[in-house]
Amino acid sequence: MTTAVKAEKRQHMDIKKFLANNGALVGLLVLCLALFIATPDFLTAGNMLNIGIQASTIAVLAFGMTFVIVAAGIDLSVGSVAALSAMVSASMFTTAGLNGWVALLGGLLTGAAAGAASGMATAYGRLPSFIATLAMLSVARGLTLVISDGRPVRTADQVSFLGGNLGPIPMPIVVLVVAGLVASFLLNRTVIGRYMYAVGGNTEAARLSGIPVQKVLVIVFALSGLFAGLAGMLLSGRLDSAQPQAAVGYELDAIAAVVIGGASLAGGVGRISGTLVGALVLVVIRNGLNLLNVSSFWQQVVIGLVIALAVGIDVLRRKNTIH
């Protein structure tokens, strides 16, 4: 074999490998292509920005969820925590009359604190994360209603800015990109990020290697809460008010995005880039079905099937590449 042919073959293998490892991305591109052909309304600047804005909340929640799922946990509370963070922030500004920056920071810290609480219940209280965060789902939603008495509260200008525009670019998209880069950096470059993979891959082996598993878990859930808090800022900022019933059920979208992005619920596997693609897949499907005037009832059916299909393909792929 000549070197040229060999090189070509290697390139061919690389492409094949890339496609096999990025099934969700391929799916997303096919989806976009199909929508581009089906409707002229899809590929317009306005619609693209629209998709970006819609994706921002889910993606930010899902980035936080990626930490948790990589560490072999699950966080059911992110939707409620997002709502609580937004409500605390808005109340600090409107009711307590605090500075807008303080209110923004307070909202984010509320998210982190709620996450840390779930983390401690998991790490030190030995509750399964499913149970600990199921409890937090209810507690956080309840507190949101208590604080607001069930009424919307106006947000600080600094929070509303996050929902607004920076020149022609919507701020949620900027936040999405920055949050994604930070999350990816944390997961790939830092010691704590690599510890998450080790803890998720084999908790006992990680512990015996001297990895402080309990601290890692608290940090993981605190990060998930922090990202949920940020998502809460985006949501409330867009409406200029924190809604007591905001983000109900968003945890399921976040989990779906992470799983479509190739993470394993068994832990130890997952990437931020995959999660972003997963979130985009969900949003593009919803957007496309809207453009095609498909009823929102049917949209739920389609989304469910897509989740099953995406994970099913992934399972098959893994089975075929055991060696």
Next chain:
Amino acid sequence: MNGQPILTLDKISKSFGPVQVIDEVTVSVHPGKVQVLLGENGAGKSTLIKMMAGVYQPDGGRILLDGKPVKFRDTNASEAAGIATIHQELNLVPTMSVAENIMMGRFPKRFGMVDRAALRKQARAALDLIGLDIDPDQPVGELGIARQQLVEIAKALSLDARMLILDEPTAALTRREIAALFSVVHDLRERGVGMVFISHHLDEIAEVGDSVSVLRDGKFVAEVPADTPEPELVRLMVGRDISQQFPRRREYTGPSEPLLHVEGLSIKGLVNNMSFTVHAGEVVGLAGLVGAGRTEVVRAVAGVDPYDSGSVTIRGRRIPRHNIGAGIKAGLGHVPEDRKVQGLVLDASVNENIGYATLASTAKAGLVDFKGQREKAQDVAGKLRIRMSGLDQTVRSLSGGNQQKAVFGRWIAAGAKVLLLDEPTRGVDVGAKVEIYELINSVTAAGGAVLMVSSELPEVLGMSDRILVMSGGHLSGELAAEDATQDKVMTLAVRDVVRDLEDKS
């Protein structure tokens, strides 16, 4: 050999990607005979039996069933041909009854409901096939591992299996349980069932086997009778003479400072007032029966489990109780009992597994030093001769010996001075064992100290400089290497058991 074989793998080959795992190997299984497959980990035994069972399909060669070529598309096809595999990890549902497990997937039905009476009767018949007297209604999880294995064999026979593949069936059994298993094997042989037997214990081969096929690096080496002397079997398997099974060398000449000192260590109900010291350059063996408290001592010293009283001092530093990180900082390394469950993140790479203990200490401002970690892992993997396609290979796909070396590698990379080894050569083949012993030699030659727990007495006797014997949770005696014998160790090991029995009578 007499008669036609049940199954023949004829010049069979298999590769995974660029790696040729099996290269033109021929093996036959005859009715009423036990064919032993012998080879080091990674020699291709598992791949070979997986082709017999239809898990993998060969790339070259033929599979002959009763002399006729067949293709096993999947495991169902081989099962239909009467071939059953008894895996190391058993395929039983622990919470369901013995009868339900035996009849799994073919429950007798009456009016659309499970016919309990028939279920029990058919299960009983299956158990009778191997003379196993247990209650069919008992949940399988309540049985010991040996009986679970026999239940699985009964299940296979009730499915009309005429060929059984036994993949390391004795690995987790006691002597008595092994004897019971072998008597079942003898009965099955009488009844014309053909068997494939894999074991790392050479002494079992003559007892249970008829003929031995030796594999090395995926190639067929020889077929010899089962009563071939052990040294000859080892030579065939490893491809060279292993002149010394336990090559202990004492090359350390520095001062013999105490590196590990344990004082009055007690864990309620498990360990009672253990005190001992391990010095630089020394290997101390910790012997005793299963349940004597050896692993508990090691885990307490490593900080994995808490203890109730006593103290642990490493290189002059008192180590806080139940604190793994503090021990590691003081120079401790712990190779745990079960490498797959406690030692390794199986789906992570060799590189990452070697690096876990040093990830934080080499980091700058919380950022991983990827380059430095990789260089160190490369260096350690080279020194330990970990056989892999590269540092990025997942640990799961390495052989047992190489997996164990990766756990060692983590502590070598961390520069550990005191190694706690819990069954360091369990499930590791002969060649890799010697490499691990050499590793222990090089650790002590560099002034390190080793505390080794092992259930294999020859290993304890061969590699230790001093032997501590535990019995019933406390230290029942200490022997110097030169005057230790198996008898002396065993006498100390059962001392408390004997005393307990005398107390009771």
